[in-house]
Amino acid sequence: MPCLNYFLKPPSHWEIKHIDEGQEEIDFNQEADLVGITFHTPSANYVYEIAAEFRKRGIPVVMGGPHVSLLPDEAEKHADAIFIGEAEDTWIEFLTDFENKRFKKRYEQKHPSSLTNLPMARKDLFHRRDHSGGIMFATRGCPNQCEFCALAVMYHCKFRKRPVEEVAREYGSFNGKVIIFWDDNLAADLQYAKELFRALVPYRKWWSSQTSIHAGWNDDLLELAAKSGCKQLFLGLESVSQISLDNANKSFNKVKDYYKIIKKIHSYGISVQVGIIFGFDEDDKSIFGKTISFLEAAGVQNATFNMLTPYPGTPLFKRLEDEGRILTYDWSKYNGRRDVVFKPKNMTCEELLEGFNWVNSQFYSLKSIGKRLSKSTAGLWWTLPLNLSYYFSYKLYGPNE
Known part of the structure; x- marks a missing residue:
């Protein structure tokens, strides 16, 4: 389902909405500059359908998570950009590229992310109680x-x-x-x-x-x-x-x-x-x-x-x-x-x-x-x-x- 990992902190001028399909349905007609999806293998086919709906409306879709890292060539066919491996560093790089309208098709972080000074969870985005x-x-x-x-x-x-x-x-x-x-x-x-x-x-x-x-x-x-x-x-x-x-x-x-x-x-x-x-x-x-x-x-x-x-x-x-x-x-x-x-x-x-x-x-x-x-x-x-x-x-x- 469309979401951004909470530890991948965007610049403060970005507005984020997190969709939890256990709590609400996806509104494919909502206004958005970008949709980010992370997912594992059993969800892959469904996620590709979601991505197609947003891309059909002219909204770029980026993907990351386990399945993308395991099968990047497949995932790349269904997204405007993909993230291979951990993404603390490449996410920030992508957002800068996106704002400058020159982002790449593939971002791969080949080194382990530093786990120091990670931002805390965005509790305001939590849906479930x-x-x-x-x-x-x-x-x-x-x-x-x-x-x-x-x-x-x-x-x-x-x-x-x-x-x-x-x-x-x-x-x-x-x-x-x-x-x-x-x-x-x-x-x-x-x-x-x-x-x-x-x-x-x-x-x-x-x-x-x-x-x-x-x-x-x-x-x-x-x-x-x-x-x-x-x-x-x-x-x-x-x-x-x-x-x-x-x-x-x-x-x-x-x-x-x-x-x-x-x-x-x-x-x-x-x-x-x-x-x-x-x-x-x-x-x-x-x-x-x-x-x-x-x-x-x-x-x-x-x-x-x-x-x-x-x-x-x-x-x-x-x-x-x-x-x-x-x-x-x-x-x-x-x-x-x-x-x-x-x-x-x-x-x-x-x-x-x-x-x-x-x-x-x-x-x-x-x-x-x-x-x-x-x-x-x-x-x-x-x-x-x-x-x-x-x-x-x-x-x-x-x-x-």
Whole structure:
């Protein structure tokens, strides 16, 4: 949807309108000098349609974001200018060029952006008034190189950190009580994370974020996280099959340690949400039952399930394409939840989709909710209502909405 990343600050004489289609429809006849869109792969076809509507009306459209960086030649056909990679520097360059009516077709920032002195989020542009009081980031990228992940391609495995005092200042600037750190791996640098959590303590807010399982071994880190207001950590477990993890270049995840790590995180009053992917080459139909059994026994409060999706530009996509196993190049099907876009090895496409749907309905069944949440009281006051909302949503609409 048309938007400008909040950290790409235009000159003060520019007026910005942010469109959130969850709250309002796009008015294609609105007056605008420029439309900027950032998007990921599943939205690509839809975004190209949006861009065509604005360009048809003589309004130039520029594009950036993950899909553009992964497939710039494709995106360039649908935009007046594109941004490859990070854009803190090239965005300012483009705006100057645009005002002088001499902008280029392609802007590529080949060096990592500095994360120092970034402007704070434009809170006046926020539309939603939901459970979160603010969304921000402290770090960018991830040092790992998982085969299926686009981050390693986009950021060249570079992990960078904003100055702690600047993060704390922005954190404290939100009026709301609940903050979401939209980081890919917040605790990749344990010493930095500890310093950050110490700086967050005085604000007495609640927060959640994503990190690798390494964070779950460190008592000092977890104690500081809890003291600073951490209520939930998202862990990318990905699979309960060690061979699947090893072959996906994520062997640093050790399935034998999962129980201990989750139990330790719970002991600090922090709930756990996990990310699980189905469809690795080593997965057969038994993976679905094994996953549910583990999640219930471990008392995981929430989970996000996806089917393996080979995003273009990733090592996984290249391997599956070389093996002739990519089934479609319709990017709208690369959603991870409704469509299987490659040929699995040890089950059919139909079996993968059926198993994925079964896991969702089983995990958020009343029986499973009772089993899981009885294992730990961490965050029970809000994880129980959340689980029940998923239960009723799946009863009404199914797991694919």
